[in-house]
Amino acid sequence: MARTREFDTEAAVSRAMELFWTRGYEATSVRDLAQHLGIGQGSLYAAFGDKDGLYRAALEHYRTTLTADALRSLEEEAADVRAAIRTLLTERIRIAVGDGGRGCLAVNAACERLPQDAATRRTVRDMQEASREALAELLRAATERGEIAERHDPHTVAAFLVTFLNGLLVSSKITLDPRDLEPLIDVALTTLD
Secondary structure, three states: OOOOOOOOHHHHHHHHHHHHHHHOOOOOOHHHHHHHHOOOHHHHHHHHOOHHHHHHHHHHHHHHHHHHHHHHHHHHOOOOHHHHHHHHHHHHHHHHHHHHHOOOHHHHHHHHHOOOOHHHHHHHHHHHHHHHHHHHHHHHHHHHOOOOOOOOOHHHHHHHHHHHHHHHHHHOOOOOOHHHHHHHHHHHHHHHO
16 A cells, blocks of 8 residues: 655745745755755655656746746736836846855856756756747837837847856845846846847
């Protein structure tokens, strides 16, 4: 007879995401995870297969929560493209410098796990593509309204902004005061002129 799971897997994934985000994949052991989640290692293996399975679940949770929230807020502020992009970039910096400069889980995953980990590559690539597409749509609409210049392709500008954000998120691990990074956003926004 199979035993019923004695813990909330969604809460466990959320807590694991926080631990991986703070420490990284390599520096987080199965023992660390079991202790942090308050479950036995056997339960962890039964629920997630292994550390990689839990890591993939944590990345997916990051994608469906924080990344999705950022894209939703971008859509909500779409009436003023510069303000919407500024808010997105500023909020991502503030989250990244929080908790001692832990950065962005997706960017951290790319830096730590790629090119060897194909599953992480797919998850991070999907997050990046969703961000590029959301920004490109926002920029297309702003171009049609005459709010921004038509001199650049919206998809190219969106790709630049995602790349710029990735660089900011890496820098946020070094420069822990968001006020030191925020002026760079003004420079990036000149691409819309």
